[in-house]
Amino acid sequence: MTSRTSARATAAPRFALRLPAAPWRDRAGRFSTFKALVLLAMILPGAWILARLALGHYSALATEYLIEETGAWAIRILVLSLAITPLRRVVDWAPIMLVRRMVGVSAFVYVALHLCAYILDQKFDLVRVASEIVLRTYLTIGFVALALLTALAVTSTDAMVKRLGGRRWRLLHKAAYVAGALAILHQSMQFKLPEVEPTLLASFFVWLMAYRALSVRLDIGRSPIRLALLSVAVALLAALGEAAWIGLATGADPRMVLAANLDFEYEFRPAWYVLAAGLGMTAVAVMRAIVRRMQPARPSRRAAAGR
Numbered sequence: 357m358t359s360r361t362s363a364r365a366t367a368a369p370r371f372a373l374r375l376p377a378a379p380w381r382d383r384a385g386r387f388s389t390f391k392a393l394v395l396l397a398m399i400l401p402g403a404w405i406l407a408r409l410a411l412g413h414y415s416a417l418a419t420e421y422l423i424e425e426t427g428a429w430a431i432r433i434l435v436l437s438l439a440i441t442p443l444r445r446v447v448d449w450a451p452i453m454l455v456r457r458m459v460g461v462s463a464f465v466y467v468a469l470h471l472c473a474y475i476l477d478q479k480f481d482l483v484r485v486a487s488e489i490v491l492r493t494y495l496t497i498g499f500v501a502l503a504l505l506t507a508l509a510v511t512s513t514d515a516m517v518k519r520l521g522g523r524r525w526r527l528l529h530k531a532a533y534v535a536g537a538l539a540i541l542h543q544s545m546q547f548k549l550p551e552v553e554p555t556l557l558a559s560f561f562v563w564l565m566a567y568r569a570l571s572v573r574l575d576i577g578r579s580p581i582r583l584a585l586l587s588v589a590v591a592l593l594a595a596l597g598e599a600a601w602i603g604l605a606t607g608a609d610p611r612m613v614l615a616a617n618l619d620f621e622y623e624f625r626p627a628w629y630v631l632a633a634g635l636g637m638t639a640v641a642v643m644r645a646i647v648r649r650m651q652p653a654r655p656s657r658r659a660a661a662g663r
């Protein structure tokens with residue numbers, strides 16, 4: 357062997373294939389109960405869907421059931437993944453960030469299964485699948501959301517963070533908000549009238565986006581008053597949006613729909629759930645503020661060093 361070939365043989369490969377760490381391990385490689393529980397929570401809906409199919413609950417409508425359930429879980433988990441950073445600020449509990457990537461990738465897995473279920477429904481006729489995606493606006497929107505989520509999942513490894521560089525990686529991962537908005541649109545376009553869950557998810561999404569926008573200038577996660585005001589504003593928006601949609605779709609007087617929000621005999625309208633969730637976050641922020649005040653002030657590093 358010449359000296360040049362032996363040097364080539366012994367040199368470390370530039371991009372060695374490194375398998376990602378097991379999802380239940382923390383950054384130091386230790387078993388994390390929290391991560392393992394979240395992983396279990398991500399797997400459970402899929403297991404539940406498969407179990408119901410295996411038990412024959414939906415034998416006649418199996419593919420429709422699969423499309424609906426995988427889509428529904430994909431969007432729930434996607435919205436949850438977007439809530440993790442604000443939650444970390446409000447709850448002031450750093451380990452929650454350990455599961456952000458796992459939750460985001462889980463949303464992608466459910467979307468991928470959702471597309472597979474659709475292909476199965478179309479009897480693997482890929483030309484038909486492609487033409488439906490091109491011709492039906494709600495499917496085109498879903499496809500763009502899926503493409504964005506694929507890019508995010510592929511670049512979610514530590515190696516990709518290193519390769520792209522922190523700034524570019526963070527910029528790319530802002531596409532999660534666009535994917536979230538498109539996914540909400542894809543879901544909402546399938547209903548003639550607003551349904552409770554899509555209205556709730558859309559309202560939570562608006563809450564999260566408003567929180568992000570306001571956080572650029574204000575530390576909203578640590579201000580219970582601002583959190584409460586934001587929650588009231590988004591709940592009002594949910595009630596107005598719902599009334600406007602029903603008014604436009606049916607010609608009903610939007611004022612009557614709005615008034616239905618105050619009639620608790622039949623059911624609570626989505627705006628109340630949005631308000632309850634927002635005020636729940638506010639209550640947590642209040643408790644955190646109280647606990648912080650009760651804790652003795654930590655001496656600064658300089659004081660601790662006796663300078």
Ligand code: HEM
Pocket residue numbers: 423424425427428429430431434467470471474489495498499500501502539542543546
């Ligand atoms: C190529 C991409 C996609 C295709 C072909 C697709 C296809 C479909 C189809 C055929 C339906 C059922 C419509 C019906 O019941 O008539 C559906 C529903 C749904 N999809 Fe997608 N979708 C795609 C992407 C996405 C993405 C990215 C998300 C969310 C992250 C999503 C979430 C949903 C939801 C929540 C529903 C409604 C489920 C329900 O009925 O409750 N889809 N999709």
